[in-house]
Amino acid sequence: MVVLLNARVDPNFNEVEYETKYEAFNIQTAFGRSAFPSSLHCLYGNVRNLIRHFDEETTSVRRFVTKATETLLRHGAEPNVIGPIEDTRLHENALHAFMKMCISLGLDERSITTFRLLIQNGSDPNVETNGIFPLNTFVEEILVNCDKFDKLSKHDEVAATEYVSEVLATVLDSMSQRSISRSSKYQIDGKPSNAIQRKLYKMCRDEMSKRSLCVDGLKKLCRLQILASCKWRSTLVVKLPIPVALKKYINNLTLP
Numbered sequence: 001m002v003v004l005l006n007a008r009v010d011p012n013f014n015e016v017e018y019e020t021k022y023e024a025f026n027i028q029t030a031f032g033r034s035a036f037p038s039s040l041h042c043l044y045g046n047v048r049n050l051i052r053h054f055d056e057e058t059t060s061v062r063r064f065v066t067k068a069t070e071t072l073l074r075h076g077a078e079p080n081v082i083g084p085i086e087d088t089r090l091h092e093n094a095l096h097a098f099m100k101m102c103i104s105l106g107l108d109e110r111s112i113t114t115f116r117l118l119i120q121n122g123s124d125p126n127v128e129t130n131g132i133f134p135l136n137t138f139v140e141e142i143l144v145n146c147d148k149f150d151k152l153s154k155h156d157e158v159a160a161t162e163y164v165s166e167v168l169a170t171v172l173d174s175m176s177q178r179s180i181s182r183s184s185k186y187q188i189d190g191k192p193s194n195a196i197q198r199k200l201y202k203m204c205r206d207e208m209s210k211r212s213l214c215v216d217g218l219k220k221l222c223r224l225q226i227l228a229s230c231k232w233r234s235t236l237v238v239k240l241p242i243p244v245a246l247k248k249y250i251n252n253l254t255l256p
Contacts, residue, residue, distance in 0.1 A: 002071060011039040011077040016084060037083020039072050040094035045085065047101040062110040069114045079123040080232075090130060092137070095123040099137040103145040107163040115167060120234040120251070125171045126179045133183040135171045139204045140188050142197065149197040157196050164200050168207055174232075176224060177216045184212040223250050 005011065015035035036042035043065065050061045073079070079094035090096065095118050102111050119125070125134050142149075142164070152160065172180060184205075192198035216224075227250060230236035234251045 001068065005071065005075040011072050011075055012081060014038065014081070014083065034084075038077065038081040038094065040069070040077050040079055041081070041083055041085065041097050043068050043072065044094065044097040044101050047105055051104065058106045059108075059110075062105055062108060062114075065105065066110045066114045066117070069117050073117060073121045079118055079121065080127060082127070082129060090132065090137075092129045092132070093123065093127050093134075094118060095125060095127070095134040096129070096132070096137050099134050100141060102138070103141040103148055106148065107160055112163050112166060115170075119170060119174070119232075122232045124228075124232050125174050126176055128179065128182065131182075131186060133175070133179060133186075135168070135175070135204075135208070136183050136186045136188070138167060138171075139201065139208075142200050142204065143188055143190050143192060146193040146197050149200065150194050152196055160196070161200065161203075164203065168204055172207065172211050173220075174224065174227065177212075177214065180208065180214075181212045184208040226250055 014037045016037045019035045034045070036045055047061065047065060050064070051058055054060055077094075082091055082093055084091050085097050085100055090100075098114065098118055102115065105111050123134075127134065149160065175183070192201045226237065226240070230240070237247055237250050240247065
C-alpha cells in the first residue's frame, strides 16, 4: 500500500462513481467485489473479512487498521467522502464506516487511536445521512454486538466503559446542538441482552438526551466554527495565528 501511495495512487478514487459511469453504457466493470467510494471505506468495509481470515484474532487486525488509517490519512485520504457502507442501505462518511465496525473489531487503545486519527484529520461528526449521525451508528453497534460484552472480566468492563465514554464525549463535544438534538431522536430497534451492554447503551442514550437539552455557549459555537473553517483538521488549527492555549482548547475534543 505504501509503495502505491508513494507512487501517487489516489486514495480518494471513487469506485462507485466509476462503476456507475460505465454501467450507463452497459459496460460491466471487473472489480469482482463491492465497489467502495474511498480507500478508507474499503479498509473499514473489509474488517470483518480480515477478522475471519485471522480466525477471530482481532489484535493483529486492530494493529493493521490503525496503521493503515494513519498511512492513508498522511497521503491525503479524505474522511468526509460520502458513499455506501458495506452491503447496507447506508451512504455515509468514513467515520460512519469506522463506527459500523469498531465494536466488532473490539475496543482497545488501538481502535480508539484509529478513532482519534479520524476525528483529528477531517472527520466531521455532524455529517447526517438518512437521518443517521456517526454517533447513532456507534450506539446501534453497541446494541447489535451483544456477544462482545458478554462475560467480560471486571478489568475489561472498566476498560470498555472508559473507551465508550471517550468516544461519546469526543463526538458530542464536536457536534452542534442541532445535530445532538436530531441524533437523540433516532430510534434503534432491539434491547440490550446483558448487564454490561445495558449499562453502556443507557450511558450513551442518557448523555445524548441530556446534551440535547443544553444550549451551546458562545465558546463552543466559536470552537465549532473554527474547526469547520479548518476542515476539522487539528494540523490546520495549529497553524492559526492565535494563542497556544486556544489552539489546545480547540483541538482537545474532550474539553467541555
